[in-house]
Amino acid sequence: MMDKFTTLTAIAAPLPVENIDTDQIIPARFLKTIQRSGLGKNAFAAQRYNEDGSEKPDFVLNKEPFRKAEILITFENLGCGSSREHAPWALLDFGIRCVIAPSFADIFFNNCFKNGILPIRLPREICETLMEDAQMGANARITIDLENQVVQRPDGSTLPFEVDSFRKHMLIEGLDDIGQTLQHDSAIQSFEQKRQRDESWRPTIVMETVS
Amino acid sequence: MARTLFDKIWDDHVVERLPDGTCILYIDRHLLHEVTSPQAFEGLRMSGRRLRRADATVAVVDHNVPTSDRSLPIEEPESRLQIETLEKNVAEFGVPYFKLRSKDQGIVHVVGPEQGISLPGMTIVCGDSHTSTHGAMGALAFGIGTSEVEHVMATQTLLQKPAKNMRITVSGHVGPGVTAKDIMLAIIGKIGTAGGTGHVMEFAGDAIRALDMAGRMTLCNMSIEAGARAGLVAPDETTFAYVEGRRFAPKGEDFDKACAYWRTLVSDSDAVFDTEVTLDAADIKPNLTWGTSPEDVIGIDGVVPDPASCNDPARARQVQRMLDYMGLEAGQKIAGTKIDVAFIGSCTNSRIEDLRAAAAVAKGRHVAPGVRAMVVPGSGNVKAAAEAEGLDLIFREAGFEWREAGCSMCLGMNPDKLTSGQRCASTSNRNFEGRQGPGGRTHLCSPAMAAAAAVSGCFVDVREMA
Structure with a gap:
């Protein structure tokens, strides 16, 4: 279901801004879809397009070679605000497979993993260095090696990063969380049975399906 | 332990x-x-x-x-x-x-x-x-x-994985005209939008205990704006009284059993929190936001910040960008800033208590010329309760729109949107660029403050409107 993430060598787009919220990544008016795909064209819509729909040439993702970026580097608190998973869907649909920032908002961080996007926390100074690398464009590809947990700069030097072991495993294998959890179905069942036995006061929601 | x-x-x-x-x-x-x-x-x-x-x-x-x-x-x-x-x-x-x-x-x-x-x-x-x-x-x-x-x-x-524990203690009592919204804006202004990242935030202290359930909901609602995974207020008699008799709540003997369990749900007196934050309620004023992040909070008597006084050049650029977007001048008093729209609603502030607070300000007054003011109750039941109390009449007579329940102008997914450049006094939770409509300018505030701005045509100190 989800694409595996092992290594990625790609162009990185620098976006040196703090507190990029998920409303910026994908504004609410584009959430009226019932699908996951097709959101990439509206990623960062307010920054990318003028009111008449033409592109704003100064925005990084409208410039070559960053139109083909697969890595996005920002400053602190990336993905704050709304829990909309449309934000990682939009990034993925644009082509982004890895986001690097000094810090992330919790829900966005989590949502990235669920979609095969690797979020990497690195100190601000390192993000600034990587942004300088990224500015060199197509000749300065950055490599992400998830197995060995390193970012390789264009000059060949490497920077280690931390990743939760469980999430790393899920990404590398491209595994589906639900399938994993359902392997523990008997534990869930016994939890439910114990609840019913010992805490029968717990209400259920029973009503005509439609009120 | x-x-x-x-x-x-x-x-x-x-x-x-x-x-x-x-x-x-x-x-x-x-x-x-x-x-x-x-x-x-x-x-x-x-x-x-x-x-x-x-x-x-x-x-x-x-x-x-x-x-x-x-x-x-x-x-x-x-x-x-x-x-x-x-x-x-x-x-x-x-x-x-x-x-x-x-x-x-x-x-x-x-x-x-x-x-x-x-x-x-x-x-x-x-x-x-x-x-x-x-x-x-x-x-x-x-x-x-x-x-x-x-x-x-x-x-x-x-x-x-378990979150870290944060406790926010608001001691003492707030002054008149200061609401749960003002408390929460003060907290976000203090710790920032990433202040609670990785934490569950428990609210404690006399000022929190004194809040009704609607106020507590306003507080917890915006804990995400402080970056927290969740907000918590320990259940107490106020909570149990609120729950009892509600449609899907336990009834009779089951309610008693439930209450016995719920009474155990308090932090132990010697429990250790990873992070502690304290505020004095008496210091909290009616607050509002000036920028495009919920942490950009000032009191109604405050002035818009000046990028020149920021030590960090990146922050100075960001402040300038926000001022440009918001159409504000550095150093300008926020009171007196003209608004185009007042929005009273959203999951933050659309409960009957919120509507009462707004109606108390609107009563006997009229929405200022050129201002569009809307009241969007949080549910059909809130709407019905408000109508039973006559709040709808107060709002209508004062020139407010009285609408059906929904998220509405909080995020502009339905036809309720700001147009580019419009300035809004909003009881919602996010003042991000474009949140209420592309180019819209949002100032977060309490229902009473939004109603006061609606009838005055500009931001005013609700405490001076008695």
């Missing part, structure tokens, strides 16, 4: 602890709305999985719904499709559903507590970051993405 309220709720829901510390956490209530659920239902269908517990799941339409005449069809085809898709899905999977034209319909975070669906000690999730609202009940409630929505549908659990 001494435990916090969060620890206790967490421990009571751990199904299994995996070797790396990830927990399979049992979920008591799953709330669904039309925007973040269609892809999850589709995933369930594609993988041939069943909805594990329809009797722990509730759906309602709120984000997209028009707040105008409900007897008319929904004009926007994409909104209509999302609503129809939810209706098909709830029918197929047997999910209890509050339909658009029911008086029980409303914003999911207003409906949950109102119906007694959200109860103390529960784990409550929804594909919406403002699920933190339900923490006011003393429940562990947090927003999740659509993949996790599907995970809960299929397994009634989530894979989670």
